[in-house]
Amino acid sequence: MQSTKRQNSHDQYWRLSAFAVASKNDLLPFVNMGGYTALAKTITKDTVLGYAFRIECEQLCYFQCSDAELKRFAKDRGIDTPEGRFRRSAIIEVLEHADETLAFTKFLDLPPELRTIVYDYYLAVFPEVLRNPVQPPLTRVCRLLRTETLPMFYQRTTFQVRLSHGQYRTSPRLHMVGDCADFVLSLAANDRSMVRKLELDIGPSGKSADAKIVLASLGADGAGYEVVVSRLYETHRLHDESFKRTLENIKEAVGQAIRGIVEGKAAMTGFAMEDIYTLRAAIEQA
Template structure:
């Protein structure tokens, strides 16, 4: 098997397509007939190689013109499966997924699922009592329609501890809201940088949780928009982080930017 054939075989496997080489001629003819690309009367006995070539060509031109004829719940399952790929990353000011750009109808159907399935970053500047949303975060949430913002279920708070470090921003906390808006989960991250060995002190983790939890409790207790994100919630989470940086735990511990990085107490100086 040549290198291009191996690459094609791997590509088809990644796409979840059938390996026709493992099928008999009769099976290939049945596949072709089922898809309306059967052999013509003038050429009733194509070779296996020719049948495989025809089916490969049809696979490369796959279309499904009856999507909107499916029951709505089936369409939602398709959109959820499609958006699952994007949920693997914590998105920061994302553009609409390609499927949502096909037509207005698909955009209206796909985007609510996209916001409900994906995780979004709240990125802050360096730790201080005056920390702010970075421009991209502020622009994204301030321009997002309220209905789209209300569908978001996953939020991840990031912060850059040192603007001179080459590493990416550090994840501070993960927030998950239930689909019905009746409960939430909050997890503070134990490590400032997962690629390094420095550990965020337990006092700091507890403080961050202590400041963030009342914001989330208030989201679940309000009568209007209960359990759903509104723009003011983003700012309240920011203010909670600002409040954390004025607390004694952040006066007692500070991050020392060394070759390896470490949380060190003032008593070490």
């Protein structure tokens, strides 16, 4: 995988960290904490970078293994070790190369319940909230994996919907902001129906200083929901009584709207486009 520092970008959130932009001196404490404490002072940045990626991928640090363990790893994996006297550095290099070139071609032969465990680990490292994401690569490998992983991705992820009154705040109507509108409107009805959690990012001007106000979510079974104040950038305004009342009004309005959505359907399995519009209207009228 390629690395990036833009973890929340719509097509970058699933990638590894951007270690490449860090200096060697910045990386050394990180790799030392990961067990690579016996590195030579003349080690190159590329080598340090390789160890940083091993830590990110949760691969074993062979420097912490005994000679007997290293020999056992090589034997169990059928790896040819260097001939002659035992050299730790040589066998570690061979094992690390084997890790980098490891291929597992029997994944689809695993029982579905074991594949689900793998998907859980894959999804667990995504950011808590995603803005306008593309579908992760695992959902585009083959038809079977897409069928198994796409519902998990939509059902377990919180998607942010950004709403704004616009720069001059002259209209009560909230609009979806830019690429957020493109994302929400491009979702197929079936995809939206799998979404369980929405974060409504409400900023009068869409700027970072505005409040992140409401998190609305449905329970995994579609029957439950919650409305909470999510994040506030303008913390000094928490002591402003009118501001606090506004937050409570919005919270109550969204709660009532979700109750109406849930009660109005025989089986609330996810969000439809009209549900998002209903939540928006509730906030506008609060």
